[in-house]
Amino acid sequence: MASTTVFTIANQKGGVGKTTTAVNLAAALAEQKVPTLLIDLDPQANATSGLGIEKEEGRSVYPVLLGEGNIEDMVVETGRKNLYLLTSETDLAAAEIELAQQEDYLLQLKNALAPLFESGQYRAVVIDCPPALGMLSMNSLAAADYLLVALQCEYLALEGLGQILSVVDRLHEAGVNEELQVGGIIMTMFDVRTNLSREVVEEVRTNLPDQIFNTVIPRTIRLSEAPSFGQSIFEYDKSNPGATAYRNLAKEVIKRFELKKK
Ligand code: ADP
Ligand code: MG
Numbered sequence: 606m607a608s609t610t611v612f613t614i615a616n617q618k619g620g621v622g623k624t625t626t627a628v629n630l631a632a633a634l635a636e637q638k639v640p641t642l643l644i645d646l647d648p649q650a651n652a653t654s655g656l657g658i659e660k661e662e663g664r665s666v667y668p669v670l671l672g673e674g675n676i677e678d679m680v681v682e683t684g685r686k687n688l689y690l691l692t693s694e695t696d697l698a699a700a701e702i703e704l705a706q707q708e709d710y711l712l713q714l715k716n717a718l719a720p721l722f723e724s725g726q727y728r729a730v731v732i733d734c735p736p737a738l739g740m741l742s743m744n745s746l747a748a749a750d751y752l753l754v755a756l757q758c759e760y761l762a763l764e765g766l767g768q769i770l771s772v773v774d775r776l777h778e779a780g781v782n783e784e785l786q787v788g789g790i791i792m793t794m795f796d797v798r799t800n801l802s803r804e805v806v807e808e809v810r811t812n813l814p815d816q817i818f819n820t821v822i823p824r825t826i827r828l829s830e831a832p833s834f835g836q837s838i839f840e841y842d843k844s845n846p847g848a849t850a851y852r853n854l855a856k857e858v859i860k861r862f863e864l865k866k867k
Contacts (some may be wrong), residue, residue, distance in 0.1 A: 619736030622793030627733035633855035658834020751788025
């Protein structure tokens, strides 16, 4: 296994907890001494602002995707130990069009990440995807070792799951990324007060017992407030159940994928 493991958090649906999971899982891995690079691949840049990072002109994932910048020069420090960020920018929406004009348009991100594997500086890369299976998400799936699906505990949760999982098969068949595996399903926004949440988790557990993580992320107001302060849950309210959950999830991820600590 390569010493750097790349995870992409994707789901074509918006509002299911991808960004919240990307930010807090990355922060939790960093806290567990796993040097982690978070890549914000959503033009909405919620992961970037959620960590309170201001985008620097010309320094983002954009030039990286277009093969115009060295990735190591584009990564910014977050002021947190072991946590680094490749910021997004609004123009990333335009990058989708420019990407389409590149020869290896699905492999731009994968090719750009290559120098990181040589340096081995990061043990984990976590990619936050936009809410669509467009060019950007496809680039992240092409570059990833594992797809982590954030799945909201809601009615019909399983419906959208089939679509994202079938993309993995199609990328295999097309020879774009034969190594890509479904790394796991993260149940988000679990509401202890409703039977529905419990039923949805049960249903996923029954259908995909090997995929679902034991840790379920609870719905808590503190998780939704933290980004407006530019903080992860560990900075905003480290004893909150949301913080405990993401810390447990990070431990599960470290174990399941044998991530190496520093
Ligand atoms: P996505 O990236 O999939 O669009 P987000 O992570 O941005 O989803 O989450 C959508 C909304 O739900 C945001 O307002 C976020 O703060 C909120 N949210 C996400 N996870 C939780 C949670 N566990 N508890 C409460 N609110 C949450
Ligand atoms: Mg998002």
